[in-house]
Amino acid sequence: MLPVKLVDVVKTFTLPAETQEQTVIDGVSLEITASDSVAFMGPSGSGKSTLLNLIAGLEQPSSGQIFLGKDELSGLAARERERLRLQSLSYVFQFFHLLPTLTTLENCALVAIEQGQRGIDEIIDETHTTLKLLGLEGAAHKRPGQLSGGMQARAALARALVSRPKIILADEPTGNLDSKSGEAVLDLLFEQQRERRFTLLLVTHDESAARRAQRTVRLRDGRLLS
Numbered sequence: 001m002l003p004v005k006l007v008d009v010v011k012t013f014t015l016p017a018e019t020q021e022q023t024v025i026d027g028v029s030l031e032i033t034a035s036d037s038v039a040f041m042g043p044s045g046s047g048k049s050t051l052l053n054l055i056a057g058l059e060q061p062s063s064g065q066i067f068l069g070k071d072e073l074s075g076l077a078a079r080e081r082e083r084l085r086l087q088s089l090s091y092v093f094q095f096f097h098l099l100p101t102l103t104t105l106e107n108c109a110l111v112a113i114e115q116g117q118r119g120i121d122e123i124i125d126e127t128h129t130t131l132k133l134l135g136l137e138g139a140a141h142k143r144p145g146q147l148s149g150g151m152q153a154r155a156a157l158a159r160a161l162v163s164r165p166k167i168i169l170a171d172e173p174t175g176n177l178d179s180k181s182g183e184a185v186l187d188l189l190f191e192q193q194r195e196r197r198f199t200l201l202l203v204t205h206d207e208s209a210a211r212r213a214q215r216t217v218r219l220r221d222g223r224l225l226s
């Protein structure tokens, strides 16, 4: 778990074909306590993914500050930021971003190996245990292309869990699933959040998914509502 704090964060983009600057995140201040699960909701284009990318350090704010625990992201050198991201954060994407040429087992073990904190045998053991926990024991040696959408979503979640993150950022992890598979993935996500106690930031369009979180934060045109 890791608290997250945003202080007056602004993000502007200028598209190559345009001269006008577009303000995508418009002065967002927000405190998320370590034990929180937070749902981010808002219309398409309201800045939800951008906000998650800023928190993950994948984008730099145009102004303002973002703290992960005590670390202020823009105060860190790029290498330190990368290290913090690798050791503390996991991202679950809408399209899962599993590497197509690797097996599920390899996909899930890769980040943990890259972290360099644990031996390979231990990581492989933990990966098998996690896959089993998520009902994917039969998928360990299959490639993502051989898995259903729901299985790919669970594999993406398994990959996130194996790296033992302090924060999981999930950007519409069930956006491409039928409602039954989506429910199953959310059940697992929130069950694991309670058990492993990571901070959970979940972007969703689904009110019932958002109700599972302790808090809902609503965005409109890059600003927080209320």
Ligand SMILES: Nc1ncnc2c1ncn2[C@@H]1O[C@H](COP(=O)(O)OP(=O)(O)OP(=O)(O)O)[C@@H](O)[C@H]1O
Pocket: 013, 014, 015, 024, 042, 043, 044, 045, 046, 047, 048, 049, 050, 051
């Ligand atoms: N790298 C970028 N370069 C330029 N503009 C961008 C970039 N990333 C996002 N934007 C713009 O920022 C705005 C917010 O995008 P963002 O993807 O954060 O919205 P969102 O709330 O996640 O929407 P959705 O629900 O459709 O995923 C959009 O107008 C988008 O075009």
Ligand SMILES: [Mg+2]
Pocket: 048, 049, 050, 171
């Ligand atoms: Mg988005």
